[in-house]
Amino acid sequence: MYDNEKIHILTILVDNEPGVLARVIGLFSGRGYNIESLTVSEVDGKRHLSRITITTKGAQTIIDQIMALLGRLVPVHHVVDLVHHMPFIARDSVLAKVICPLDKQKELCDHASSFGAQLADKKGDVMIFTMTDEPERIDSFIKSLRNQGSGQRDIDVCRAGIFALDYEEQALQKRKHEADVAPLALTSS
Amino acid sequence: MAITHRSRNRSRSASSGATGARTLSGAQIVLEVLAEQNIEVIFGYPGGAVLPLYDEFFQRPSKTMRHILVRHEQGAVHAAEGYARSCGKVGCVLVTSGPGATNTVTGLADAFMDSIPLVCISGQVPTHMIGNDAFQEADTVGITRPCTKHNYLVKDVRQLADTLREAFHVATHGRPGPVLVDIPKDVQIHTAAYTPLRRDTGAVRFRYRPTTRPESKKIHQAIDILAQAKKPILYVGGGVINAGGDSAAQLQKLATKCGFPVTQTLMALGAFPTNHKQSLGMLGMHGTLEANMAMHQCDVMVAIGARFDDRITGRIKDFSPHSTKIHIDIDPSSINKSVLVDLAIVADAGEALRALNQVWQEKRIAKPDIKAWWQQIDAWRAKKCLHYKNSTSTIKPQYALQQLDARTKGRDNVFITTEVGQHQMWAAQFMTFKKPNRWMTSGGLGTMGYGLPAAIGTQIAHPKATVIDIAGEASILMNIQELSTAMQYRLPVKVFILNNQYMGMVRQWQELIYENRLSESYSASLPDFVALAEAFGACGLRAEKPQELESVIDTMLKTAGPVIADIRVDPLENCFPMIPSGAAHNEILLGNEDSDTANSTSEEGMVLV
Secondary structure: OOOOOOEEEEEEEEEOOOOHHHHHHHHHHOOOOOEEEEEEEEEEOOOOEEEEEEEEEOOHHHHHHHHHHHHHOOOEEEEEEOOOOOOEEEEEEEEEEEEOOHHHHHHHHHHHHHHOOEEEEEEOOEEEEEEEEOHHHHHHHHHHHHHOOOOOOOEEEEEOOOEEEEOOOOHHHHOOOOOOOOOOOOOOO | OOOOOOOOOOOOOOOOOOOOOEEEEHHHHHHHHHHHOOOOEEEEOOOHHHHHHHHHHHHOOOOOOEEEEOOOHHHHHHHHHHHHHHHOOOEEEEEOOOHHHHOOHHHHHHHHHOOOOEEEEEEEOOHHHOOOOOOOOOOHHHHHHHHOOEEEEOOOHHHHHHHHHHHHHHHHOOOOOEEEEEEEHHHHHOEEEEOOOOOOOOOOOOOOOOOOOOOHHHHHHHHHHHHHOOOEEEEEOOHHHHHOOOHHHHHHHHHHHHOOOEEEOOOOOOOOOOOOOOEEEEOOOOOOHHHHHHHHHOOEEEEEOOOOOHHHHOOHHHOOOOOEEEEEEOOHHHOOOOOOOOEEEEOOHHHHHHHHHHHHHHOOOOOOOOHHHHHHHHHHHOOOOOOOOOOOOOEOHHHHHHHHHHHHOOOOOEEEEEOOOHHHHHHHHHOOOOOOOOEEOOOOOOOOOOHHHHHHHHHHHOOOOEEEEEEEHHHHOOOHHHHHHHHHOOOOOEEEEEEOOEOHHHHHHHHHHOOOOOOOOEOOOOOOHHHHHHHHOOEEEEEOOHHHHHHHHHHHHHOOOOEEEEEEEOOOOOOOOEOOOOOOHHHOEOOHHHHHHHHHOOHHHHOOO
16 A cells, blocks of 8 residues: 555654644645544553544645644654665554354354454354454455455444554654653643 | 643742741732733733732732833733833733733734734633633633744643743744743742742753854855855845844844845835845835846855745745855744755844854955946936836835935834835835834734734834834725823824825726726725824824925924824826746846736736735
8 A cells, every 4th residue: 555655654643632632633634635544552651642644635736735834843853764665564443343153253263263363252142353464455355354254244344543653762862852761741632 | 642641740940948938929920920921011901810910919019120001912012012122121911811812813923924923912711711712811822822932821820930930031042033922810820839930040051952153064055155256245134133232233244244235025124224235125026126137146145034925035935046055044934845945044034144244354355356246237227217207296116205204304212013015115215224123013924913013013112213004095004003002101102104095906907907896995984183183182193285285294293292104195006127936036026117017917926925
C-alpha cells in the first residue's frame, strides 16, 4: 500500500495534555481531509509525551503544509511523514468476533493460526481472535474470516489503526524542544 | 486528549512550597501575574463570568495597570493589537464568557494572521457547569483553537499562575501571536498558594523554545550569494517590525552597505524609510511597478521576516522565476510553504540582520556594482506608477492623503492606523513611513473595523502622539461605537474618512472583473458623520472641495479631542497599480489606460480572492 504516492503515515510526538488531539486533527478537518486511521497513546509517562500516528491520503503539497503547521503547534515536539522519508515498520492490530458452532471451532482456529492470529477468548459460540501484523495481512485475515467455511459469515471487527516506527537512531534527539523540559501540568478533561 | 485521568502535581517554575508563598484567590493570582509581566494596560469588558476579576480591580486598584473599558469585545482585541504593534509590548484583553469570548474571535484571527503578541483572558462558566449549555456558555477553547497561537482552559487554580506565565511566554516568543486563557468562574474564586516569579534565579524554563539565532554557516552562505548579486532585492516583511530592538536600524545598515533596493510588504512599512533613495515602496497587488518588476526580474532575493503571501506573489509559478531566494524567518513552517527557496535561515529577523552585517564587515566585502540594475529600476520608476489625474472640483482620495502626509510631516510622533479597502492601499502608497511601529493595519485577515480601536490602543500607548485612523465610510461603521471609548479616556484620535459612498475595493473589483455590476457595494443611507461625531461629543469636520482640505486637516490636527473628518472624495476612483488575482508581477495594471485589460482576468484568477 505504501507504493501509492498518496498514502502518508505521519508520526507526531506531542505533550499529553487536553486539546492536543483536537489541535492536530483540526488541521486535517479544516482542509476537508479524511483521516484513514488514527492511533494515540501516551508513550512516555515521565515526560507526559504521547505519540499520534495518522494515516491519510492527500496531495504532497497539502501534506507538507499540514506537517509544517503541525510543527508550529506548541505541544507538538516532532513530526515525520514516514512513508516518503525513511525506512520504517508499520503494523495494525485487530480484534475479530466470529460466531461459530462448537463443531467448527477447531477448523476455524487452525485457519486463524495459519494467518498468525490467536484466539484471544471464547464464550460458547462466540470466538474472538486477535492479530498484529502488516495492515494488508490484517485486511486479508478479516476477508478470510468472512469467507471461511461455507457462505458469507458476519463478523465484528475492531482495528487499532496503523502504528509505525522508523529505524532512525537519532529520531528521538531531533525534537523541536529539549526533552528535559516537562510540559505544563494541566488537569485532564 | 488525555484518555487516562490523573492528577499531576508538577510545576516547572519554582512555585510550590518555596518561601514567599501566599494563599490567593484565582482572581488575585491573575492580577499578580499581570503585574509580574509588567502589564500596564488591559482592554476589557465585564460580564457575569469575570465578576470575581472585576471585583478585584475594584477592591485593590492596581497602581501599575489601567483597565480600559471598550464598547465591544472586538474593539478590545483590536485596541490591544494597536497597543502592541505601536509599542512592541504584549497586548492584553479581558472578556467574559459566551458572547464576550465569541466577539473576540475576529480580533484573535486578525492578530494570528499578522503575528501580533496578545494574551486574551476570558471568563468561563464554573467548571461543573461546562458542557451543560449554561447561560453565556460557549466552547471558547474549541472556537478559538484555530485562530490563536495556543489556548488554555484552566481547570485547577493551582495551575493558573504557571499557565498564564506560559501564555505570555508563548505570545511573545518565536513568531508572536494571540494566546487565550479561559478561566472558569470557580477557578477565579478558589484559592491556591501563589509564589511570585523569581526572575533572578532563572528558574522558569519553558517547553516552547523556538530558534532565534541563525546558523553561522548559513549566514556565510547568504553573504557569498549577496556579494555576487547583479540584480538583488531585499524583500522585507513585518517580521523586522516584530523583531523589535534595533532590527530596523540593522536593516538600514545592511541596505546602506550593500546598496541594494528595498521593497516592503504592507506589514513592514516603516521598517525601512519609504522616502529613502533605495526604497522601492510597497510590493504586491497594489504595490509599485518598480517593486514588482524588480521582484520579477531580480537574480537574488532576500526575504526577511516575510511570508510570500498570495497578495505579494501573484501567480506562484511565475513568481520571480530567475532568482536565487534566501528566506529568513523565525517560523520554520513559513519556509517553502508557497515558494521554494534556495537558502532557508530560521532565525529572528533582527538577529539574522545583525549576523549578516557582522559577516559582511568581517569579510570586508566591497559594495557590489549594480549600476545597471539601478538604471533599470530608475526606468521603471520613471513610469510614475502612482500618478493619478487630479481635479480642481472633486477631491481625489490620493490627493487627500498627499495633503495629510504633507501637513503631518513636521510632527514628530505620527501614528497611522487604517481600516480595510481602497483607502488602506492608498494610505500605504501615499503616506511616508520613516520609522517602525508607526503603521497599524490589518494585513493578513483584512478586517474592516480594525482602524478606530487600533488607533485607541495606539493612543493609549502614546498619549502625546498624533494618531490618525485613515478610514473608509463603510469600514468605520463596523466599530464606530469605540468613539465612545475614545471620549471616555480623552483619547484625541483623528478619524480621516475617505468617503466615496462605496465599499470602494468591492466596487473596483466589480467594475474591473464583473463588468461593473455593482452588487450591494453602494453605501446607501450613510449617517451624517459630522452630526455623528457631535452625538458622541467629538468634533466633526467635512471637506467637499479640494480647496477645503488644507484647513480641515489643520483644524483636525489642532483640535484637542477626538475628531471625525468626513472627506468627500471621488466615488469612482480606482486604486492602481493593480496585479489582478492570478496574474504575475509583470502583468501589473497601471492607471485607467490599462483597466480594460483587467476584464481579461483568467477564469483561474476569478476564483482567487
